[in-house]
Amino acid sequence: MKKWIAAASLTLGVAALAGCSDEESASEVIASSSAGDITKDELYEEMKKTVGEQALQMMMLEQVLEEKYPVDQETIDAEFEEAKAQYGEQFDMVLSQQGYDEESFKEMLKLNRMQENALVADVEVTDEEIQAEYDKMKKEVSARHILVADEATALDVKKQLEDGADFAELAKEVSTEPAAQETGGDLGFFGPGTMDPAFEEAAFNLEPNVISDPVETSFGWHIIEVTETREAEVEPLEEIRDQVEHDLKLAKADMNQIGTVVRDLLNEANIQVEDEDLTETFDALLQEPVSSPAAPPAEEPAEEETTEDTEE
Structure with a gap:
């Protein structure tokens, strides 16, 4: 659960970045003091300098995932209740420590689940495997x-x-x-x-x-x-089949491939960045990693010449 916290928090914490560039409202004052005003445009520029690239990456990823691998609210609510039951009375404290409220925590769960769905999209499991896993759950x-x-x-x-x-x-x-x-x-x-x-x-x-x-x-x-x-007490298989299947696929999936999956999705999305300060935001993500050149084979040690001892 915690492995997505940094990424999800970034997405949620800078969501305002998406709307700050509207020309009609860019000069709208959002904070004022005796020392002067701060406009939406000024906030956008400052946020762009500090978290602009990371925020844009995460926001674009979320949109791309939402289009191809949507998650229904019922699934997110079920995961939320599971987490709530896991932490018990400490749940609210854990959320607070991580900078979440219930809404933002559900957004994190949604992003997590969409990434999982993308990772397991081509993974197959059989009915027999699903039944065996369910039997084990009992x-x-x-x-x-x-x-x-x-x-x-x-x-x-x-x-x-x-x-x-x-x-x-x-x-x-x-x-x-x-x-x-x-x-x-x-x-x-x-x-x-x-x-x-x-x-x-x-x-x-x-x-x-x-x-x-x-x-x-x-x-x-x-x-x-x-x-x-x-x-063990478990719900009927027909009610939890989708979750059992998802968990089995996730267990089979190569977690190291998530970077490749993300890169392929973003490449397919034909991303165009209009803000000239952010044009290189996706360059590294869209390129295949460069493999380290193979080390040259070690040279065979030269055989030492031997000379027969001769009697002087």
Whole structure:
């Protein structure tokens, strides 16, 4: 969620830039004091100097995305309610800290979703994959884990557990997870989409009371034990199918390609910039990145000449 904050805030915070250049209202006074007046035109020029290019890029991107990948308000409202439930009583405080009100936060969610839609436009998933993902959503697992720095240590932890070591005590002794000292590695119940993908895949495929092989994630190496499973309450598939499909496509998509997707969309839009101070705004975005030239192959070291020892 937070990865879009800077970009979305920029778009929302300088929205006035779009309307400031109207010739009829450019000289309209928007603030006055005993020291003088400030007009719309003056504000536009000042904003153009500070955030003009970034703002124009984001505003144009939003328009292009809106045309090709619109998002209905029902989807945005659902994401908003999900975020609200996630943060609970702290929700209003989190919005305030990030400089949002409810309206601007929904605008950020909309921009986020449109970019996701563009990224997954050519990604395909099957009905079987959707059904399998939905079936997984109906299951929650309670698991505990021990996190260590390397595979060798993880293998040693696994052996100690199989030899009868107490899981909670061993977690307190060797786990690098700070919370392990309090929890003994217990994570409680969780459903799909809440853990690192590799960790989640391992946990959801484990039978209860079976010690996993070492599982590598961005946090380190885990030894996992599922202690219990239960049915989760989920809406009927026909009501959430679109979201399940979207999430599956997003999981398959190459997130590193978002820059290429944006560049292609902007190129197709045939952008013309009339303000001469902003004519280079899209130059870098519209060009394909230049690949670094390949390093020349290393020269083979010359073979040393050998001379046979001769008797003098």
